Amino acid sequence: MRLLVFGRTGQVATELARRLPEGATARFLGREEADLMDPAACAARVGDCDAVINAAAWTAVDKAEAEEAAATVVNGDAPAAMARACAAQGVPFLHVSTDYVFDGSGDRPFRPEDPTGPLGAYGRSKLAGEVGLRDSGARHLILRTSWVVSAHGANFVKTMLRLGRERETLNVVADQIGGPTPAAAIADALLTAASALLQGAPGGTHHFSGAPDTSWADFAREIMARAGLACAITDIPTSAYPTPARRPANSRLDCSALERDFGIRRPDWRAGLDDILRELNA
Numbered sequence: 001m002r003l004l005v006f007g008r009t010g011q012v013a014t015e016l017a018r019r020l021p022e023g024a025t026a027r028f029l030g031r032e033e034a035d036l037m038d039p040a041a042c043a044a045r046v047g048d049c050d051a052v053i054n055a056a057a058w059t060a061v062d063k064a065e066a067e068e069a070a071a072t073v074v075n076g077d078a079p080a081a082m083a084r085a086c087a088a089q090g091v092p093f094l095h096v097s098t099d100y101v102f103d104g105s106g107d108r109p110f111r112p113e114d115p116t117g118p119l120g121a122y123g124r125s126k127l128a129g130e131v132g133l134r135d136s137g138a139r140h141l142i143l144r145t146s147w148v149v150s151a152h153g154a155n156f157v158k159t160m161l162r163l164g165r166e167r168e169t170l171n172v173v174a175d176q177i178g179g180p181t182p183a184a185a186i187a188d189a190l191l192t193a194a195s196a197l198l199q200g201a202p203g204g205t206h207h208f209s210g211a212p213d214t215s216w217a218d219f220a221r222e223i224m225a226r227a228g229l230a231c232a233i234t235d236i237p238t239s240a241y242p243t244p245a246r247r248p249a250n251s252r253l254d255c256s257a258l259e260r261d262f263g264i265r266r267p268d269w270r271a272g273l274d275d276i277l278r279e280l281n282a
Helices: 011-018 039-044 061-066 068-089 121-136 156-166 183-198 216-227 256-262 269-281
Strands: 002-006 025-029 051-054 093-098 140-145 169-173 204-207 232-236
Touching: 002 011, 011 025, 011 183, 039 068, 051 068, 051 183, 061 068, 061 121, 068 093, 068 121, 093 121, 093 183, 121 140, 140 183, 156 169, 156 216, 156 269, 169 216, 183 256, 183 269, 204 256, 216 232, 216 269
Parallel strands: 002 025, 002 051, 051 093, 093 140, 140 204, 169 232
Antiparallel strands: none
């Protein structure tokens, strides 16, 4: 399996490079080779591969509120252009999306077929990418995920560890619920799905997040406990921590279709957290 991966230093791209199965090869394109602000240039890079994975994105949720046009180019126009190139060359296209395409209402897990309704610019930009991808005619897999964490890049685990060493107490939002998802598990899911697509499996839109669902505050407590930090976590409501972009209160994702169609089960984020801590401590 020869993969072309958009992204090189992000959390998922880094794990893809580390977790390639035996016999698989991958070419990773960083920003200097494939700038997502130039969708046509990205599309021109598609070729000489069996499948394409887009692991690159605009992930600065709050910054997107002030720069929605640029975020939409990166998260919307660029993936759509990649997908059209994949359609023209007959290769599958796998794309990472987000729970932010939903409005975060209710308390049941969102299913892939549920109506979308982004709360802000980031979610709208990611939804634009999904629409463009579906319209491209490419054989594809859209993998919506949430709360991505790893030992590299900027993410919640690393922020909590830094603050937990500096402070005795931290206020953390307790009324947003979702599934923390190790980037390593996302990489494994993408590699499994890519192989299955090359063998004729249907693609479509699927969900993938860690289990069990939890709040940011309880996630923070688990981080502190497993890292051996004494920092106490105080629950606060979202209203007490205002941000430029609205966050979904409900980020739960129903991942049953991915298990049914690809045999990929939700990962236990607690085991993933232990792996992250071991790597950071090594």
